[in-house]
Amino acid sequence: MKKLFGLVAFVVLFSFYFLSSGVIAQAALxxxxxxxxxxxxxxxxxxxxxxxxxxxxxxxxxxxxxxxxxxxxxxxxxxxxxxxxxxxxxxxxxxxxxxxxxxxxxxxxxxxxxxxxxxxxxxxxxxxxxxxxxxxxxxxxxxxxxxxxxxxxxxxxxxxxxxxxxxAKTKIANPKSSDSSQMFLYGIIFVAAGIGLVLLKRRASFK
Structure with a gap:
């Protein structure tokens, strides 16, 4: 169970780090x-x-x-x-x-x-x-x-x-493409959380 929680936490933290880094990169010229x-x-x-x-x-x-x-x-x-x-x-x-x-x-x-x-x-x-x-x-x-x-x-x-x-080609990405990336990453977060809940319920049912 500890490994499962660790995996979910890693995915969430990594996704938020990537999102915040993307916002900073877009702002820089x-x-x-x-x-x-x-x-x-x-x-x-x-x-x-x-x-x-x-x-x-x-x-x-x-x-x-x-x-x-x-x-x-x-x-x-x-x-x-x-x-x-x-x-x-x-x-x-x-x-x-x-x-x-x-x-x-x-x-x-x-x-x-x-x-x-x-x-x-x-x-x-x-x-x-x-x-x-x-x-x-x-x-x-x-x-x-x-x-x-x-x-x-x-x-x-x-x-x-x-x-x-x-x-300005030097900018990393335009807002539309960044919005799509953010939605994709949010999707990963929700999927990871959902998998974690399903696995927890299965472990509880076998007890």
């Missing part, structure tokens, strides 16, 4: 550049913030040596006068007064969970007098990640091919 969709949420809830419209999508994400750097564009740059990510100021990489946009760059500790941020809004246009700071969160959709292929110059005609995008 290998070194490279990606376009990733994201949503700006309210700081104290999962509701979409009004500030969501002031951030252009998608963002560009660079993964290198275990470090992740995000680049994105803020529109209505004149109104969004301050932006802090995880308590730190962002780096401004470019400004366009004509388009009222600003490109910013910042490191993040993770893409798997919402990234805390804060913005400062100053509006003195159109009869408005609004000055406020408030918390937001950036929720990145890792499932939307697409690797960015740099533009390559042709040596024959000296022209540049347009930058292309392709699905």
């Amino acid at each position: 290998q070194d490279g550049n990606y376009s990733v969709n994201y949503t700006v949420l309210q700081g104290d809830s999962d509701s979409v913030s009004m500030a969501n419209d002031y951030f252009d999508k998608p963002a560009t994400v660079k993964v290198e040596g275990g470090k992740t750097t995000v680049s994105l564009q803020v529109n209505h740059s004149k109104w969004i006068t301050g932006l802090w990510i995880e308590g730190g100021a962002v780096s401004v990489t470019s400004n366009s007064t004509a388009n009222d946009t600003r490109q910013v760059q910042f490191p993040v500790s993770t893409l798997s969970s919402p990234v805390s941020a804060k913005i400062k809004v100053d509006i003195d246009d159109d009869g408005l007098n609004y000055h406020h700071e408030y918390q937001i969160k950036l929720r990145f959709d890792e499932g939307s990640a697409k690797s960015l292929v740099a533009a390559v110059k042709s040596s024959d005609n000296n022209t540049t091919n347009e930058a292309a995008t392709s699905d």
Whole structure:
């Protein structure tokens, strides 16, 4: 009986370990550049913030040596006068007064969970007098990640091919295939448990 319990416990523990390892593997992106969709949420809830419209999508994400750097564009740059990510100021990489946009760059500790941020809004246009700071969160959709292929110059005609995008092949598996694997493993767990119960009942009947 001890051997039977040991076998069932081994199957259950191994299956849960495999499932948890699979989730971690899917969340990781290998070194490279990606376009990733994201949503700006309210700081104290999962509701979409009004500030969501002031951030252009998608963002560009660079993964290198275990470090992740995000680049994105803020529109209505004149109104969004301050932006802090995880308590730190962002780096401004470019400004366009004509388009009222600003490109910013910042490191993040993770893409798997919402990234805390804060913005400062100053509006003195159109009869408005609004000055406020408030918390937001950036929720990145890792499932939307697409690797960015740099533009390559042709040596024959000296022209540049347009930058292309392709699905991020470096990710272990897409969500659908992982769901199927998880269902299969859960099935193994239930089958093992069922076999254990049947064997226990048979042993009891022979006593």
